Amino acid sequence: MLLSLGLFVFELKTVPYETLKRSTEYRWSATNRFGKAPAHQYLGPGNDTLTIDGKLMPELTGGPVHLTKLREMAASGKAWILTAGNGDVLGKWFIDRIEDTRSHMVSNGLARKIEFTISLTRYGNDDNEQLGNLMDSKP
Numbered sequence: 001m002l003l004s005l006g007l008f009v010f011e012l013k014t015v016p017y018e019t020l021k022r023s024t025e026y027r028w029s030a031t032n033r034f035g036k037a038p039a040h041q042y043l044g045p046g047n048d049t050l051t052i053d054g055k056l057m058p059e060l061t062g063g064p065v066h067l068t069k070l071r072e073m074a075a076s077g078k079a080w081i082l083t084a085g086n087g088d089v090l091g092k093w094f095i096d097r098i099e100d101t102r103s104h105m106v107s108n109g110l111a112r113k114i115e116f117t118i119s120l121t122r123y124g125n126d127d128n129e130q131l132g133n134l135m136d137s138k139p
Contacts, residue, residue, distance in 0.1 A: 003052075005093065005120070006080035006137025008069060010052070014062040014139060015070070015116070017054035024048045048122035050082075050093065056114040067116060069139050071098055078132030079123035092123035092131065 002017065003010040010017060025046030030038040056062055073080065074095035082090040097119035102111035123130065 001085045003085060004083045005070075005095075006073065006132055007134050008073065008080075008137045008139055012061055014066045015054065015056065015118075016061055017052045017118075019051075019053045021051040021053075022049070023051075050120040052116075052118040052120070054116055056116065057112065058110070058114070059112065064111075064114065066139060067098065067100055067114070069137075070095060070118060073132065073137055074098060076132055076136060077130070078136075079130050080132050080137055082120070092128075093120040094123050094130075095119070096121050 001009050001011050003020070008014070025048070027043040027046045029041045029043055031041070032038050056064075056066075058064070077094075079092040079094040082093045084090060095118060098116070099118075100114050100116040102114050104112040106112060
């Protein structure tokens with residue numbers, strides 16, 4: 001297991017990824033002062049995002065059905081518990097974007113290569129009402 005979002009597991013037979021990029025923002029407010037540099041005040045954490053990039057080769061790895069499942073999870077408007085392959089719980093995250101590019105088509109129109117990007121954002125609300133039902137994330 002590389003990563004799991006709810007019960008959806010990123011692994012070789014589903015959606016293996018090549019890169020995982022995390023970007024964390026920190027919010028600061030600036031107040032202009034006469035004759036001096038602006039004064040800054042820390043406001044707290046900002047957005048925390050993950051970008052997952054990879055390639056699917058349906059003959060060897062997962063295929064379009066797995067991206068469809070992730071799109072269903074995103075369309076549910078729910079957040080999911082994200083767990084790293086080493087067991088670290090990374091918190092609640094939601095899918096805010098899925099892109100894919102299909103190429104190397106065969107005669108029936110199926111792609112032999114699917115490049116994808118999945119963007120996740122950390123769910124900042126303290127309540128759990130927007131958490132997805134685990135069974136809805138099972139491939």
